[in-house]
Each structure stands twice: as structure tokens, then as C-alpha cells.
Amino acid sequence: xxxxxxxxxxxxxxxxxxxxxxxxxxxxxxxxxxxxxxxxxxxxxxxxxxxxxxxxxxxxxxxxxxxxxxxxxxxxxxxxxxxxxxxxxxxxxxxxxxxxxxxxxxxxxxxxxxxxxxxxxxxxxxxxxxxxxxxxxxxxxxxxxxxxxx
Amino acid sequence: xxxxxxxxxxxxxxxxxxxxxxxxxxxxxxxxxxxxxxxxxxxxxxxxxxxxxxxxxxxxxxxxxxxxxxxxxxxxxxxxxxxxxxxxxxxxxxxxxxxxxxxxxxxxxxxxxxxxxxxxxxxxxxxxxxxxxxxxxxxxxxxxxxxxxxxxxxxxxxxxxxxxxxxxxxxxxxxxxxxxxxxxxxxxxxxxxxxxxxxxxxxxxxxxxxxxxxxxxxxxxxxxxxxxxxxxxxxxxxxxxxxxxxxxxxxxxxxxxxxxxxxxxxxxxxxxxxxxxxxxxxxxxxxxxxxxxxxxxxxxxxxxxxxxxxxxxxxxxxxxxxxxxxxxxxxxxxxxxxxxxxxxxxxxxxxxxxxxxxxxxxxxxxxxxxxxxxxxxxxxxxxxxxxxxxxxxxxxxxxxxxxxxxxxxxxxxxxxxxx
Numbered sequence: 001x002x003x004x005x006x007x008x009x010x011x012x013x014x015x016x017x018x019x020x021x022x023x024x025x026x027x028x029x030x031x032x033x034x035x036x037x038x039x040x041x042x043x044x045x046x047x048x049x050x051x052x053x054x055x056x057x058x059x060x061x062x063x064x065x066x067x068x069x070x071x072x073x074x075x076x077x078x079x080x081x082x083x084x085x086x087x088x089x090x091x092x093x094x095x096x097x098x099x100x101x102x103x104x105x106x107x108x109x110x111x112x113x114x115x116x117x118x119x120x121x122x123x124x125x126x127x128x129x130x131x132x133x134x135x136x137x138x139x140x141x142x143x144x145x146x147x148x149x150x
Numbered sequence: 151x152x153x154x155x156x157x158x159x160x161x162x163x164x165x166x167x168x169x170x171x172x173x174x175x176x177x178x179x180x181x182x183x184x185x186x187x188x189x190x191x192x193x194x195x196x197x198x199x200x201x202x203x204x205x206x207x208x209x210x211x212x213x214x215x216x217x218x219x220x221x222x223x224x225x226x227x228x229x230x231x232x233x234x235x236x237x238x239x240x241x242x243x244x245x246x247x248x249x250x251x252x253x254x255x256x257x258x259x260x261x262x263x264x265x266x267x268x269x270x271x272x273x274x275x276x277x278x279x280x281x282x283x284x285x286x287x288x289x290x291x292x293x294x295x296x297x298x299x300x301x302x303x304x305x306x307x308x309x310x311x312x313x314x315x316x317x318x319x320x321x322x323x324x325x326x327x328x329x330x331x332x333x334x335x336x337x338x339x340x341x342x343x344x345x346x347x348x349x350x351x352x353x354x355x356x357x358x359x360x361x362x363x364x365x366x367x368x369x370x371x372x373x374x375x376x377x378x379x380x381x382x383x384x385x386x387x388x389x390x391x392x393x394x395x396x397x398x399x400x401x402x403x404x405x406x407x408x409x410x411x412x413x414x415x416x417x418x419x420x421x422x423x424x425x426x427x428x429x430x431x432x433x434x435x436x437x438x439x440x441x442x443x444x445x446x447x448x449x450x451x452x453x454x455x456x457x458x459x460x461x462x463x464x465x466x467x468x469x470x471x472x473x474x475x476x477x478x479x480x481x482x483x484x485x486x487x488x489x490x491x492x493x494x495x496x497x498x499x500x501x502x503x504x505x506x507x508x509x510x511x512x513x514x515x516x517x518x519x520x521x522x523x524x525x526x527x528x529x530x531x532x533x534x535x536x537x538x539x540x541x542x543x544x545x546x547x548x549x550x551x552x553x554x555x556x557x558x559x560x561x562x563x564x565x566x567x568x569x
Contacts, residue, residue: 004516004567007512008509008513008567013568016568017504017568039524040507040524040538040539062538064507064508064509065505066508066509068506
């Protein structure tokens with residue numbers, strides 16, 4: 001049975017309370033917006049690329065603890081990474097969030113992001129956790145359309 | 151030694167036997183997540199009594215045929231059942247004639263029908279439609295669409311911080327250009343009961359018709375469209391313990407007669423040639439195509455069920471639930487109520503400080519408590535109160551103080567999770 005403490009792990013609660021990189025960048029080179037209008041989660045992600053590398057990243061927005069913590073964890077995880085490395089992380093997080101509950105997931109690459117693994121036991125909340133990640137991908141791929149995971 | 155005696159609760163205990171009527175609703179006997187279901191999302195949709203489920207099954211098992219068409223016995227039976235449901239709806243709304251009752255999919259379709267048919271005939275560039283700040287999207291967007299098409303303006307009556315309409319502003323906005331007033335009887339996100347009789351009186355003094363969205367009123371009280379004096383009234387079957395996909399549009403005979411058709415098709419015509427079609431009289435004019443016959447019959451059964459209940463006792467019972475829930479939720483640290491009108495239906499919207507409504511919803515769900523979280527299709531209301539979303543507990547007559555206790559205990563868990 002799904003357990004609340006799997007969803008609201010300490011690290012999630014803590015990142016929601018004090019989100020990292022909740023900021024506007026002075027010199028963003030890429031940005032993207034994500035919104036789940038039915039649920040109300042909104043995120044604006046800014047990235048400063050130096051060559052192929054993410055030099056700085058910041059997000060702003062509002063939403064539930066899962067979306068905010070996911071965005072905060074994301075910024076910490078991709079800072080300093082290359083675009084390809086970030087895309088690879090996107091795929092790993094996506095695989096973790098969408099794998100059926102009970103099936104073991106490989107979290108070796110994920111570090112703190114493994115805290116999001118409990119979300120998959122709450123199918124209606126997966127879109128909250130995945131929104132920042134799809135928004136990141138849109139920013140890296142310079143997609144003009146706003147992103148949604150609903 | 152002194153014995154402390156607790157004072158009896160301030161609100162008198164209700165005489166309505168909610169425990170007994172709960173047994174009429176099979177779904178309420180379910181458990182979720184291993185706990186007894188506490189269903190507090192009645193403003194979204196209500197549960198169905200066994201009588202409605204059985205009547206729908208009986209219709210399909212013994213009466214199913216198309217209506218108003220066949221000359222055979224079975225079609226006559228289906229038509230009789232369908233028209234009998236219309237007569238029951240007339241009784242429920244206290245309309246003068248069953249011809250004033252149009253079957254629609256629900257309140258949304260009813261409002262779209264009036265917006266489209268009335269708007270195409272009556273709205274000219276510069277005209278105004280007056281709605282209010284607490285409308286559901288379904289009483290905003292259809293008017294925006296038709297106003298956009300016709301070059302008309304949508305005007306909005308503001309409300310105060312308790313969620314009550316500013317009636318002096320209503321009087322001011324009701325002007326020579328106003329062609330129609332559209333207002334909710336009861337707000338779905340705030341619970342406010344609006345002063346419909348007063349609104350109708352002022353509008354009619356200027357010959358302006360009034361449409362009332364009664365989706366949230368019908369589950370809480372018998373409706374008297376003639377007493378209220380409204381021109382149009384809309385309800386959704388599924389919110390008043392009937393099936394989904396069926397609802398009612400009431401319009402006075404005079405108003406409906408003046409409206410052009412909404413959709414074209416079978417059953418809404420008198421004669422058709424390729425050169426010209428003449429249309430049926432209301433209500434058939436507005437019921438193109440095969441209607442939701444089983445839905446109408448099921449709604450008729452819901453109305454029978456409702457009319458056998460003691461509504462004076464229910465009024466007291468729901469007022470008690472509202473007062474009790476308001477009191478108990480207010481006692482939880484960090485909880486703030488949104489919508490504190492003097493006249494309210496049993497709907498309680500609230501926020502928990504520092505916690506998004508969806509997190510509140512997920513946490514209380516773990517305790518078997520089903521509430522709605524989000525903007526409740528009233529984004530302008532959320533903007534007005536400066537919140538992205540609220541949690542909302544909405545009560546029906548089958549809810550009890552024990553349901554409130556379960557909710558409050560579940561909401562207390564929110565603080566533990568986010569401690």
C-alpha cells in the first residue's frame with residue numbers, strides 16, 4: 001500500500017520549504033515555462049549555458065510540494081552538467097517516475113533525486129514531479145510552446 | 151472536589167437521520183485505502199441512491215426504445231417514461247408547465263444553449279451581459295464566447311472578502327445596455343447563497359431577464375422557479391443524486407418560445423424540405439437527436455427520492471454540518487477558511503498555511519477522506535482571494551458529524567507531514 005512517507009520524504013519536505021536556486025538569472029540564454037492548468041502548478045525555468053554546459057540555472061513558480069521540490073532538486077542536479085548529461089538525467093528520472101510501483105528502479109545515477117521515487121505510488125501526482133523536468137528539456141531544446149504534463 | 155460539567159453543544163442536535171439515509175447509497179458503504187470512505191466532494195458530484203440505480207437498470211431491461219418515434223408498444227413505454235420524468239422535473243422546480251422543462255446534458259449545456267440561442271437573437275454590438283465575480287467557468291466562458299461573436303460586453307458584479315455580492319454595485323452595473331443577468335444561486339467554491347429574488351426583482355424592473363445557475367442549489371433545497379421569478383434556471387442531474395449526462399433547463403414558456411433552436415437534427419422539427427425547415431415548439435425545439443432517455447428516467451427517480459425526504463429536517467442537519475465543520479476546521483492551526491458569507495450552503499473551502507491544496511488532498515485521501523482540491527473551475531475567485539487553489543469539503547444530507555471529525559483529524563495530519 002502506498003505510504004505517505006514514501007511521497008513526502010524528508011528531503012522533499014525540506015526542498016519545498018527552502019527551494020534551492022529559486023531565482024531569476026541575470027543572463028539567461030535559455031528559458032521555458034511549464035504549467036499544469038487543471039492542477040495549478042506553474043514553473044519558469046532559466047538556464048545560462050556556457051558552450052554546452054549549464055553554468056547556472058534558476059526557477060520561479062508556485063505549486064504543490066512535489067512540483068516545487070522536484071524543481072529545486074532538478075536545479076541542484078543539473079548545475080555544471082552538459083546538455084547531454086542533463087538529457088540523460090531527464091531520461092533516468094522519467095523512467096523512475098513512470099515505472100510501475102513495486103518494480104525496482106536503478107537509482108545509482110540519481111543521487112538525491114531518488115527521493116522522488118515514492119511519487120510513482122501516487123499516479124495522479126506523477127505529473128507534478130515530472131513538470132519541471134519536461135520544462136528543462138524544453139529549455140534545452142529551445143521549445144517555444146509552454147510545457148504541460150497533464 | 152468540583153465536577154466539571156461540559157456544556158451541551160451550542161448547535162441543537164439534528165433530527166434528520168443521516169445514518170438511515172446513508173444505507174440508501176451503496177457507494178457510501180465502500181472502503182478506500184482500507185478505511186471507510188468519507189465522501190466530501192458532493193459539490194463535484196453526488197452519490198446515487200439505490201432507487202436511481204435500480205430505475206436506470208429497469209429502464210434498460212424493460213422499456214428501452216427510442217422516444218417520440220415508433221408506433222409500437224415499447225416505444226410508447228419509453229416515451230411515457232421520458233415524459234413522466236419531465237413532469238417530475240416540473241414538480242421539483244415548481245414550473246407552471248412541463249413544456250418549460252428542456253432535458254440537456256447538464257448545467258454547462260443549459261447555459262451554452264441560452265447563451266447561443268438568446269445571444270444570437272438578442273445581443274447587438276455594445277450590449278452587455280452581467281455576471282458575477284463568483285461564477286463557475288461554465289457561467290463565464292459561454293457568455294464570453296457569444297459576447298465575442300456579437301460585439302457585446304461582459305460585465306462582472308464584484309464581491310466582498312466574505313464572498314458576498316456587492317448589491318449596490320449590481321444595481322449600478324444593471325444599466326440600459328444590460329440584456330441579461332446570469333448568476334449562480336449557490337457558489338460552488340465559496341458556498342455563498344446569492345439573493346436571487348432581489349436580483350430578479352431589480353433586473354425585471356428594467357425588463358432584463360435572469361438566468362440562474364442552480365447546479366449547487368438543487369442538492370440542498372427544493373427549488374421554486376416561480377417563487378424566485380427567474381426566466382431561466384439550470385440544474386445538473388448528477389449533482390442532485392441522479393445520473394451523469396442529464397440536466398434541466400427551465401425557461402418560462404414565453405422566453406423559450408422566443409428562442410431560436412440550439413442544435414439542428416431529428417425530433418426538433420415540424421417539417422423539413424431542402425428549401426425550408428420549420429421548428430418544433432419548446433421543449434422539443436431544443437432536444438435535437440436521441441436524448442439521454444435513461445438519464446432522464448434516472449433523474450426522475452432521484453427527484454422521487456428527494457421529494458420523499460424531510461427538507462426542513464435536512465436544512466437543520468446541513469446547517470449543523472456547516473457550523474460544526476466551520477468551527478472544527480477553524481480550530482486547526484494554519485487553516486484559513488475562504489468564503490465566509492452570512493448565507494451559505496454546506497460547502498467549506500479552506501487553505502492550510504504553507505501547504506498547497508493538492509498536498510492537503512493527497513494526505514487526507516490516505517485517511518479515506520475524499521475532498522476536492524484546486525481552483526474548482528473558478529479561477530477568478532482564486533485570483534480574488536490571492537490563493538492558487540483551495541481544499542473544499544462539500545456536504546450532502548447523507549454526511550454526518552463523524553465525517554467532519556474524520557476530515558479534521560486528517561487535516562491535522564498535514565501539519566505532521568510538513569513538520
